[in-house]
Amino acid sequence: MTTSLRSNPTDLPPLPSACLPRPLDAVAAIRDVANDRFSMRSAVSIRRYEPRQMIFEQSQPCRHIFEIIEGTVKLTIALPDGRRQILAVLGPGDLLGLPLVQQHNTSAIAISDVRVKQIARSVFDASLLLQRRAAAQLQKQFLKMQDMIVSLGRRNATERIASYILETAKSGNHDDATPNQPPWSFTLALSQTDLADHLGLTLETVSRELTKLKNHKIIRMCGRNHLEVLDPSRLSEFADNVSYPQAAVNCEAPEPVSARRRGRAAR
Amino acid sequence: MTTSLRSNPTDLPPLPSACLPRPLDAVAAIRDVANDRFSMRSAVSIRRYEPRQMIFEQSQPCRHIFEIIEGTVKLTIALPDGRRQILAVLGPGDLLGLPLVQQHNTSAIAISDVRVKQIARSVFDASLLLQRRAAAQLQKQFLKMQDMIVSLGRRNATERIASYILETAKSGNHDDATPNQPPWSFTLALSQTDLADHLGLTLETVSRELTKLKNHKIIRMCGRNHLEVLDPSRLSEFADNVSYPQAAVNCEAPEPVSARRRGRAAR
DNA sequence: CGCGATTTTGACGGTCCTCAACTTTTGTGG
DNA sequence: CCACAAAAGTTGAGGACCGTCAAAATCGCG
Numbered sequence: 398m399t400t401s402l403r404s405n406p407t408d409l410p411p412l413p414s415a416c417l418p419r420p421l422d423a424v425a426a427i428r429d430v431a432n433d434r435f436s437m438r439s440a441v442s443i444r445r446y447e448p449r450q451m452i453f454e455q456s457q458p459c460r461h462i463f464e465i466i467e468g469t470v471k472l473t474i475a476l477p478d479g480r481r482q483i484l485a486v487l488g489p490g491d492l493l494g495l496p497l498v499q500q501h502n503t504s505a506i507a508i509s510d511v512r513v514k515q516i517a518r519s520v521f522d523a524s525l526l527l528q529r530r531a532a533a534q535l536q537k538q539f540l541k542m543q544d545m546i547v548s549l550g551r552r553n554a555t556e557r558i559a560s561y562i563l564e565t566a567k568s569g570n571h572d573d574a575t576p577n578q579p580p581w582s583f584t585l586a587l588s589q590t591d592l593a594d595h596l597g598l599t600l601e602t603v604s605r606e607l608t609k610l611k612n613h614k615i616i617r618m619c620g621r622n623h624l625e626v627l628d629p630s631r632l633s634e635f636a637d638n639v640s641y642p643q644a645a646v647n648c649e650a651p652e653p654v655s656a657r658r659r660g661r662a663a664r
Numbered sequence: 665m666t667t668s669l670r671s672n673p674t675d676l677p678p679l680p681s682a683c684l685p686r687p688l689d690a691v692a693a694i695r696d697v698a699n700d701r702f703s704m705r706s707a708v709s710i711r712r713y714e715p716r717q718m719i720f721e722q723s724q725p726c727r728h729i730f731e732i733i734e735g736t737v738k739l740t741i742a743l744p745d746g747r748r749q750i751l752a753v754l755g756p757g758d759l760l761g762l763p764l765v766q767q768h769n770t771s772a773i774a775i776s777d778v779r780v781k782q783i784a785r786s787v788f789d790a791s792l793l794l795q796r797r798a799a800a801q802l803q804k805q806f807l808k809m810q811d812m813i814v815s816l817g818r819r820n821a822t823e824r825i826a827s828y829i830l831e832t833a834k835s836g837n838h839d840d841a842t843p844n845q846p847p848w849s850f851t852l853a854l855s856q857t858d859l860a861d862h863l864g865l866t867l868e869t870v871s872r873e874l875t876k877l878k879n880h881k882i883i884r885m886c887g888r889n890h891l892e893v894l895d896p897s898r899l900s901e902f903a904d905n906v907s908y909p910q911a912a913v914n915c916e917a918p919e920p921v922s923a924r925r926r927g928r929a930a931r
Numbered sequence: 932c933g934c935g936a937t938t939t940t941g942a943c944g945g946t947c948c949t950c951a952a953c954t955t956t957t958g959t960g961g
Numbered sequence: 962c963c964a965c966a967a968a969a970g971t972t973g974a975g976g977a978c979c980g981t982c983a984a985a986a987t988c989g990c991g
Contacts, residue, residue, distance in 0.1 A: 474810065474814050476814065476818060477904075478904075480818040481818070482813060482814045482817045482818050484810055484813055484814075498803075498807070502807065502810065503810070532799055532802075535799075535802055535803070535806065536765075536802070538806070539802065539805070539806060539809075540765070540769065542806070542809045542810070542813060543741065543751055543769065543770070543809070545813055546749060546751055546809065546812055546813060546816060547741050547743065547749045547751075549813060549816035549817045549864065550749045550816045550863075550864030551743060551747045551748070551749050551864060552743075553946075553947090554946075554947070588968095588969070588970090589969075589970065590968095590969075590970090596817070597816065597817030597818060598947080598948090599947075599948060599949085600969085600970075601947085601948075601949085601970090601971085601972085602946090602947060602948075603970095604969095604970060604971055604972085605947095605971085605972080607970095608971075608972090620956090621956070621957085621969080621970090637743070637744060820978075820979090821978075821979065855936095855937070855938095856937075856938065857937075857938090865979080865980090866979075866980055866981080867937085867938080868938090868939085868940085868979085868980075868981085868982095869978090869979060869980075870938095871937095871938055871939055871940085872939085872940085872979090874938095875938095875939075875940085887988085887989095888937080888938090888987095888988065888989075
């Protein structure tokens with residue numbers, strides 16, 4: 398069960414060295430390993446990954462920066478006992494291995510077929526242009542992560558699912574040609590299992606919530622990961638779950654503790 | 665449904681080019697200063713705040729950057745219905761209003777007596793030194809936020825409390841002069857209410873978890889917010905899955921889905 | 932001391948996790 | 962192309978964790 402290269406999703410290569418980006422050919426592999434620091438030709442190169450392949454791994458030394466050219470990549474952290482959290486889902490133009498630390502603190506795993514530009518740290522450190530892009534990316538990520546923290550800390554399962562779908566639908570690439578008309582149609586990057594690991598839920602809960610939305614005729618799913626938003630406005634009601642019809646612009650002075658909502662749930 | 669005025673956490677403003685460091689623009693600088701009700705002298709100025717005072721507020725335009733000189737500040741986001749999440753607790757040396765966006769997406773509130781250096785955006789944008797510090801700060805924050813996401817998504821109440829105390833004890837300023845001997849002694853910056861808003865729990869749960877640790881003789885509390893860690897090693901058992909920095913050993917291949925822990929709880 | 936804010940404690944219930952069995956989809960080989 | 966197996970998703974029953982509500986206790990401050 399631990400043999401094949403790409404069969405099992407959770408079945409990753411046994412040795413750390415094997416987890417390094419798979420080179421395009423054996424010669425390149427040898428060269429990379431031998432001359433990592435010196436070989437100019439490996440300073441910038443294109444690499445390909447298949448779904449489920451690891452681009453880099455948590456706690457590996459961080460020798461390269463990657464720019465996604467094509468495809469989708471998930472950034473994950475695993476706790477010692479196997480629980481996982483997907484921190485971000487990145488696409489073309491995004492940079493990987495951004496936090497300029499010595500060791501990767503996340504693993505990057507290809508979701509679809511992926512092409513990345515691999516850039517040696519030395520090149521990155523010398524390029525102001527790249528660093529500027531990295532800063533911009535960092536900030537974009539930063540805002541997303543803040544939102545994620547609020548979701549995980551203060552939203553219930555329904556709200557998390559609904560707002561994830563809304564977010565993806567709004568920002569995402571629609572499959573059809575009429576992205577403004579309500580039946581928004583798009584492809585989910587994540588499986589339900591991954592969605593659970595992204596939203597801090599279990600796969601069963603994700604499944605049940607999606608079923609609920611389907612029964613309400615708010616979404617429709619064709620095939621494994623194709624989703625249509627039939628009723629965006631009702632979906633956003635599920636997403637922000639405001640109890641009293643928000644009259645005021647209530648981002649002002651916080652209400653007294655006794656009056657405001659606490660905790661997570663609300664229905 | 666969703667009013668345009670309310671700042672919606674799932675609806676972040678795009679990142680315009682203005683987010684990138686902007687060359688010093690004399691006209692812009694003069695305009696900024698003119699618009700500032702505190703006149704010329706406020707391009708860089710020292711300000712003081714008392715506990716609970718707001719330094720800036722969610723959805724306000726972001727005209728200044730603040731550097732904390734003294735005291736502690738919490739960064740919070742409020743949902744429309746009043747639920748809150750404390751995103752970070754910052755101290756001397758830290759910068760506020762970092763994400764260089766047009767509008768603050770968080771509120772900054774003084775916890776203790778606070779002194780900050782208020783720096784006009786124009787000054788900030790012209791200072792490479794400041795920008796460099798901002799980038800460093802951003803990265804530090806980034807890693808903390810990643811850890812926070814894992815905590816909120818995948819840890820139960822006990823683990824969150826325990827690892828918060830551990831983290832604070834390790835990084836924090838100890839009150840006593842022997843920071844290496846087990847009875848670690850320090851002051852909690854957050855009230856239990858705020859702790860709840862930071863860890864995605866309710867204040868009752870926080871109280872119960874702290875009581876549990878007290879009964880186990882793992883911590884001791886003298887006064888409102890003074891805490892002593894009596895038994896760090898048992899505390900870290902409660903925190904259990906400590907995050908990436910150490911524990912480099914067990915970051916190898918994840919176990920198969922059927923075997924690994926799912927969801928949040930574990931006891 | 933007296934008052935308000937904060938914390939503690941208890942009882943109860945809901946959300947979501949756990950376990951388990953089943954169904955559907957996907958992928959592979961004969 | 963179908964059979965088969967593995968992966969992914971669905972559904973149900975039950976219970977744990979933690980949120981909710983309520984009231985009492987404690988702390989801190991004038």
